[in-house]
Structure formats: structure tokens, C-alpha cells
Amino acid sequence: MPQHSKENILAGRKAVDVYRADHAKLYSKPWHRSIPQEHTPLLDKLQGELKEEGFKSLAEFFDASEELNKMEASKMYRREGECNRCGKCCRTCKYLLETGECAIYDDRPQVCIDSPFAMDYLGGLPKECTYRFVRTDYKSDLDVEWR
Ligand code: SF4
Numbered sequence: 001m002p003q004h005s006k007e008n009i010l011a012g013r014k015a016v017d018v019y020r021a022d023h024a025k026l027y028s029k030p031w032h033r034s035i036p037q038e039h040t041p042l043l044d045k046l047q048g049e050l051k052e053e054g055f056k057s058l059a060e061f062f063d064a065s066e067e068l069n070k071m072e073a074s075k076m077y078r079r080e081g082e083c084n085r086c087g088k089c090c091r092t093c094k095y096l097l098e099t100g101e102c103a104i105y106d107d108r109p110q111v112c113i114d115s116p117f118a119m120d121y122l123g124g125l126p127k128e129c130t131y132r133f134v135r136t137d138y139k140s141d142l143d144v145e146w147r
């Protein structure tokens with residue numbers, strides 16, 4: 001179960017959006033190109049608001065927000081197709097052979113079997129990937145691409 005509610009996360013996103021807008025305004029002034037003193041109150045305000053929503057740190061908030069995106073995206077998209085073993089999603093894994101194959105494919109970890117996930121799809125799959133994602137009927141009111 002997620003540690004933070006959707007309401008807390010959405011309130012946190014609003015606080016971050018306000019912070020980003022205020023930050024952009026501050027840095028749009030040519031004489032504020034370096035880190036100005038005025039930045040600190042903005043950050044303090046944001047951290048205070050996130051704390052009120054139950055987040056101990058910015059990192060904890062962004063992790064929870066991303067977790068919510070993943071859960072929502074997995075309801076919005078259904079994966080279809082088969083893996084062609086191209087190895088393009090395996091990056092620097094120690095089991096990736098020079099040929100691009102997985103040395104332990106038949107015994108690969110569950111996370112490798114389950115990926116790519118819907119969030120990977122939204123982030124862009126390797127063009128070689130032969131999985132596809134199909135939109136389900138699930139209606140989401142969440143911006144799953146919010147970062
Ligand atoms: S173990 Fe997983 S990530 Fe590593 S090469 Fe095999 S399939 Fe790719």
C-alpha cells in the first residue's frame with residue numbers, strides 16, 4: 001500500500017507547481033541570474049507545505065508522486081506482444097552479452113519478465129522493442145507525466 005494518499009500527492013504537486021512558477025519569475029530578472037537570497041524563502045515555503053502533506057523531504061514527495069504515476073499508468077495501458085530478446089532495454093546489466101543477448105534469459109529476474117512497464121512506454125521504449133501498449137477503458141484524472 002502506498003504510504004501517502006493521492007490527495008496528499010496532488011496537494012504536493014500544486015505546491016511544487018507554485019514553487020516552479022515563482023522560481024521562474026525570480027530568475028527571469030536579469031539581475032537575479034545567480035542564486036539569490038530570495039530563493040531560500042521559496043524553498044522553505046515549498047518544504048513547509050510538503051511537510052504539512054506528510055512528506056519528510058522533497059525526495060520522499062517525488063518518489064511517492066512517481067509511484068502514483070506508475071500505478072495509474074499500469075491501469076491505463078495494457079502490454080501486448082512478445083520480447084524479441086534484442087537486449088536494448090538491458091543497458092549496463094552484467095548479464096548482457098556482447099551479442100546483445102541475456103546470459104540468463106530463461107532464469108532472468110521477475111522485474112525483467114514484467115518490464116517494460118506502462119511508464120517505460122510513456123517515457124519512450126527502444127525502437128527495437130516489440131511490445132506494444134494498448135489504452136484500456138480506464139479513465140484517469142491524473143497527469144501521469146507530471147514530474
Ligand atoms: S538479467 Fe534482465 S536486464 Fe539483465 S540482460 Fe537479462 S533480461 Fe536484461
Ligand code: SF4
Pocket residue numbers: 082083084085086087088089090115116126128129130131
Ligand atoms: S527492448 Fe523490448 S523486445 Fe528488446 S529485450 Fe527489452 S523488452 Fe525485449
